[in-house]
Amino acid sequence: MTVVEEPTTADAPQKEIGKARRRKEDARLITGRTTWTDNMVLPGMLHIAVVRSPVAHAKITEVDVSAAQQAPNVIAVFTGQDFKEEQGSIPCAWPVTPDMVNPGHPSVAVDEVNHVGEAVAVIVARSKTAAQDAVELVDVDYDLLPPVLDMEQAVAQDAHLCHDHIESNESFNFVFDAGDAGTGANTDQAFADADVVVSRRFVQQRLIPAFMEPRSVVVQPQGDNYTLWSSTQVPHILRLMLAMVTGTPEHKLRVIAPDVGGGFGGKLQVTPEEVITLLVARRLGKPVKWTETRSESLMSAHHGRDQIQYIDIAADREGNIKGLRCRILADMGAYLRLVSPGVPILGAFMYVGIYKFPAYRFECRGIFTNKVPTDAYRGAGRPEATFAVERIMDELAVELGMDPLELRRKNWINAEEFPFTTAAGLEYDSGDYEAATQQALQLLGYDELREEQRQRRESNDPVQLGIGFSTFTEMCGLAPSRVLGSLSYGAGGWENASIRMLPTGKVEVVTGSTPHGQGHETAWSQLVADQLGVPFEDVEVLHGDTSISPRGLDTYGSRSLVVGGAAVMKAAEKVVAKARRVAAHLLEASEDDLEFAGGSFSVRGTPGTGVSIQEIALATFAAHNWPDGMEPSIDAEATFDPVNFSYPHGTHICAMEVDTETGLVKIRKYASVDDVGVIVNPLIVEGQVHGGLAQGIAQALYEEAVYDADGNLTTGTFVDYLVPSAADLPHFDTGNTVHAAPGNPIGAKGVGEAGCIASTPAVVNAALDAVRHLGVSDILMPLTPERVWRAIHQGGDGGDRATAGTIAWGGASTETTTGVSTDESSLGGDR
């Protein structure tokens, strides 16, 4: 054993946490040396193409596969009848109420189809092209049923049914009432006593996650074992669920998520195609691959958002808020997928935002329609909640004649009030809303832009300027297992990590949190480098394979660093504790006399003595000179379960130009200041904020999944579904304040969803601020030039157009019902 010089302070390695480390992941991604699932080629591999329903709602009367079976190079064709005994139902892990209705979700439709794009047959062929060619040869007879497409019509009396074997189109009715829960005052009383009530109907249009890598699944059977590669966010959840759905024993199933090209919640799923590919491989005993086309992805992978929100806010004339009442219709689509019902319920606790509402009531009805199921999409419930509260605060400010920021300031939680328990019952951990707001105002150049706005108004400039705020918070770090249990979620929210000290002193970190672009390999290396005092380069992060990383709950809900990173820290602590005992033995000292710094143990007050943790790793491997009664290992595993969520917050301000002659909106400037707690890697944090902003702005301005009157998705390609390009987005001016999260050892709060949650209302508020003096009080998202022009020149919210009546927002035009809140008005009675 070599005894090394104790490093002097000057030579001590610089802290990794906080350093803008360039990513380890990049090396393979910028050179094309990646392992996307679709890259996989195995000997004898067969290829799947899926025959999909061209109709939204029908009974299947006959499926004739004979021509397809005889097509060249086709090995097999399967229908729902073939699989009905073994395919089970796509699982829903979140029964949000005890009486929630789940109609069941076959992977391949058996006797009815409930949305365009639903699988009705499966072609298996020697090549992908042969399989696709044979799709055309399958002849399905459909007995058409009326499609249910509009949520408000779906809940009306005598509505057509989406599923004729259940009684209505309602899956659940979830209620949270702060008065009943003891976290707030009586809501009805608060509204009855209020000077002012403002009611609005907001529409969260249907969105598509649109990850860049199309989904792909490969299954390799080996005896009675199956290895499944999937472009998934959730290999661990997928393994468990596939075992339960298909009856393949869990220990016979290995799931691998190799490089995964984005997810945004869209790959937080157990998909029909994953079930299908496994069943085909099991039947045929051959390796099988399915890779979707983009059109298939847009029409069959789950969608997001799609809610109608009826929001009432009560206040006094001085602008003190008194109550908030939210009634939500949430479109589940045709079936319940993994967390479909849970998405709006995640929002249930965030509608109060950063404000001290004394009273709060939330009701959400989950509604079936003949469309693709909805499920998680970046933010999942929290963008909807944030939009509603940030928009209604602006509407209240207008009603009261107050500055929107002044109204917010008057009602938000002050820095000295943390921890603060809201009317929704959540205990917000830390922050300073005023500090973030001040910084954002400076970044924006607020005073100059307000002055320019005034000048443009005065000169009646055809291009008007508006400024919109979003002062938001979100709950991240999903999640405390006990809280999930109280919400009837089917799993916990812990995360697992282990650290393996290799003989050469290199370190393998195993994480259960599976990345798909977030940079875990880099950030986790930084954590471990600091904790163990080893070089950043000496750490390798392993993930995404249930055989290598056997325990985990994967990546979503801004949980990875907050929960998964915390598990890594805990595992590192254990490694150091074990190594300390070995060091004491080797240095012939008491453990209590040792200090650990810069990766070395040394006897306090005895410079020059010391042994590094990397040397201890070799000594452990040899185990020649070893403390009595100790296992020869310093490896460690840890599972971290948070006791509370973490609460990132921030202030986003958008300055928007609106061309009143053409309806074109253009973001003039966008400034955001986010408090995501302690920052491990500022480069990655900034990147996450940028990407979130792009998606949140895209909801406000560009994206919408549109169905026509027959239930056809008319935005089924990237020609029609407008994922923004570089030319469509502005430069972002971003900043941070830092208030450490007290609930985890890193102090991080989570950053993955912040930009997406905060930005949408800031953008819409900005556009409205530009044209409100022209009589516009709402514009439906996305703010297309047509809608903006119509809202300015024809009144209403600009939403009336060719597809009216076929999508969630119908043709309804929101009118002000200020001061009046009847059942009818708060249910959108202005329709």
Add this chain to the structure above:
Amino acid sequence: MTQISVRVDGASYSDDVEPRTLLVHYLREQLGKVGTVVGCDTSNCGACTVHLDGEAVKSCTVFAVQADGSEVTTIEGIASNGTLHPMQKAFHEMHGLQCGFCTPGMIMASIDLVNDNPDPTEDEVREGIEGNLCRCTGYQNIVRAVQQAAAEMSGRSSDTLGVRS
């Protein structure tokens, strides 16, 4: 089947292809050049961008037979002797990628952009890569990367980075 001869990343290939085979499928499935990926089926996303005789093309809009006799360069062929191309280096330095799926196409399109315009403004970069979609980054760091690489590719100092807008 039609026989084609094509040079890809400096090696010569001769193959029989179906006339309907797209260049991207030929690259991925017959040559194993899986660094080039398919992101859509309408030529909107640009993930499959390669260089055909030095010009960026979306390889899903080119039939393999159209590449007969041509020189194709993919993301796998732009580093030389283990040294990254300046554009690859800049994407890494500027954090111009997250999931990395759009990155091969984005890098190939950006190299072509800088070949045409050695000193692009921020707006010129944004316009120049609008045929390539990225869902992760919000593009800001991609723009920075392209400008940094442009400076390096034309031998300019990178001190002026970010001042042109």
